[in-house]
Amino acid sequence: MRILGLMSGTSSDGLDYCDVEINIDLDYNFKFDIYDFNTVPFSDSEKNFLLSRRECESDYPNFSKEITNLFISKIEEFIDGSKFDLIACHGYTVKHIDKVLSLQLIDAKLLYQKFKVPITYNFREKDVTLGGSGAPLMPFLDWVLFSGLDREILTLNIGGISNITYIPSSKKRDKVIGFDTGPGMSLVDKATMKIFNEQYDIDAKYSTKGSVNSRLLEELMKNNYIIAAPPKSTDTYNFGDRFLDEIISKNKDLEPFDLIRTLIQFTVDSIHYNIINFINLTDSNYNLVYSGGGTDHPIILDIFKMKKVNLKSISEYGVDSSVKEALLIALLGACKVLNLNSNMPSVTGAKSYCVLGDIYSG
Template sequence: MRVIGLISGTSVDGIDAALVEISGTQADLQATLVAGHTFSYPAALREQILAVCADGPLSMAALAELDDAIALQFAEAAIALQQDHGPAALIGSHGQTVFHRPATADRLGYSLQLGRGAAIAHRTGLPTITNFRAADIAAGGQGAPLVPAVDAILLRHPTRYRCVQNLGGIGNVTYLPPQTCDEAVRGWDTGPANALLDLAVQHFSQGAQRYDQGGAWAAQGQPCEPLVQRWLQQPFFQEEPPKSTGRELFGPAYLAQCLEDAAAYQLTPADTLATLTELTAASVAQEYQRLAVSPEEILLCGGGSRNCYLRDRLQARLPSARVLTTDDAGLSADFKEAIAFAVLAYWRHHHLPGNLPSVTGAQQSVPLGEIHYVGGSGPC
C-alpha cells in the first residue's frame, strides 16, 4: 500500500509530507520512502498558528476557520506529492499541535491537533486517518511520543544498543535495546530542541532569521555552564518518564525568562544561543542517565540533526556513543516523523495497535487514529 504521512511539528516550520510504500504488518514491516517534501505555510497562517500556540485568544468561529485553513494546506501537500510521484491509497495526518497537556496521576491528558481529517478526505478523495493521540490518552497514556513504536520496528539493531533522538521543536528519545534482548523499548520527551533556539534567533535578528542554519551563529559563542545547570533544575527535567511536553512550557514565556537570566551574565547573542544549544545537549545527556544501558549509537533526526554545532555538543556530552543520523541507518532523518505517521495510519487501516505502553504509560496497546472516509462517513 502507498500511504502519505503528513505532519507539522512544534517548530511550525511547514508540513512534512512523505509518500511511503508499506508492506507486511509489524514484525515483518517494510516501509520505503518514495518521495518526501516540505511545504511551507503561508506566512500569515504560520503567524496565526504560533499565536494560538502561545495561548493567544481565539473565538470558536476563528478556531473553526483555522482548523479548515490548516486542513486545506495539508490536503494540498498530499495532492502535490501525488501529482509528482503517483497516487496513494491512504493518508495519515498528524495535523498541527496547538495544545498539549500531559496526563497526571488524577487527570487524563489532552492534546489538540488541528487540520480536520474530514476536510482532508473530501479535498483529496482519499481515506484519511487523524487524531492519533486521543486513543492512547483515553487509555491513560501521555499521547506522546508515538513514533517509538515505529522506530522499534524499523531501527532496532540485532546487537547494538541505540537511541533515536528526534530534535524537532521539542526533543524526544526512543531507547532501542538489541533485538536479541528482552528489555522493553522506552521513550519520552527530553525537553526543548529547536523551539527555544528558533525563538531566540528571531529575537536577536529582529525577525530577519527564522533559525540558526547549521548552528553557525551559536558556534561563535561560549556556553555559560552555570546557567545551563540552573536551567536544568526546571521541574520537567526532574520528572520520571513517561513524560511529554510542548511549547506550552518551552515557548516564548520560557525564553523570556532565559533571556532575563542570561542578562545577569552579560552574554552576547552568540553566547546566549550557545548556552541554549548547550541546554538541549545537556538535557538529552541527563535524560540518558535514566537508561539501563548507555547507547552505543545515537541516531539523530528532525531539523536539529542538521545543526552541526548541536551535534558536536551532543557528541561532547555523550563521548561513549557514536552520534549519527537515521540516514546512516537507512531511514530519512528529514522525513522520519512523516514516515512514522504513514505507518501508524497503515496499522490503523489493518486494525493493529500503534502505541507502546512502555513509552506513553497507557494501560494497554490500542489502534490509533480516527478514519475519515470519502463522502463524509466517519470518523470511526
C-alpha cells in the same frame, strides 16, 4: 497499500510528506518503499499565523479549517496526479498537557472531499484516554524499524522538542523506553527570531560567536521537567515564548550571542542528562542513532562528540533523517486500517495497547 503520510511538527517550519508503499503483517514485520518525500516549507507569514493562533481555543473550529486549507495548498504543490489508498495526517498540535490532553487540529472531512481517499488522523487521543501521555509516538516506528537488530539501540530525534527511544537487545515491546527529554530547537529558534529577526540560527552564525554562560546553564538544567523521571512528554508551549521571556528578563546583561550558544548547550545537555539518568544501558559504548532537523545544526553533533558519544545517522540504516516523522504517520495510518495496536504503553504509561487514530471515509 500506498499511503501519503503528512506531518507538521511543533517547530511549524513546513509540511513534511512521505509517499510510501507499506506492508506490515500481524507480527509487525515491516517493509516499505518510499516513492517521494520532502518538506514543503511554510512562509514566514504562514508560520507566524500558525504560531499566533495556537492559544485561541474559542476559534479552534475555524482554525482547523484554515489549517486544513493550508495543508491542501501545500499538498497540491507536489501531489502531481499520484494515487493513494490512504492519507494519514497528524494534524497541527495546538495543545499538549501530559496525561490530560493532546489536541491536533485537522478537518478530515475537508481533506476527504478534496482528495477522495480515506483519511486517518487523531493519533494521540486514545492513548490519553487509557491514561497515557499520547507522546512521544516515534518509539513505535523505532521499535518496528530496529527490532531485527541483535544489539540495544538508542535513537534521538531533535525537532522543536527532543525525544529518545531505547530498544533493548531483547527487542521486547514492553521493555522499550521512550520520552521527550526537553527542548529541541524551539528555544533557539524563538530566541533567534526575537533577537535577530531570523527564523533560525542558520549555519550556527550566531551561536558560534557566543560562549556558554555556565550560571544560566546551571539554572536551566534545574528545570522540573528536565530532571523528572519518565514516562513524560512535553511540547513547545512549555519551552516556548513564556519560558524564553523569563530567561531574558532574568538575564538582561547577557550578550545575545551567549544566550543563543547557551540554549544550544541546554538542548544537548538536557538530552545527555536524561540518557545518563533514565536509560539503563548495558553497553557503555552504545550508538546514538540521530535524526530530525535539529541534528543538521553544526554545533549540536559536535557537542555530543565532545561527550564521547558514538553517533550514527539513521540514514546508515536506510532511512533518510528528514522523512522519519512523515513515515511514522504513514505507518500509524496503515496500522489503523489493519487494526494493529500502535501505541507503546511502556513509553506513554497507558493502561493497555490500542489502535491509534480515527478514520474518515465519507
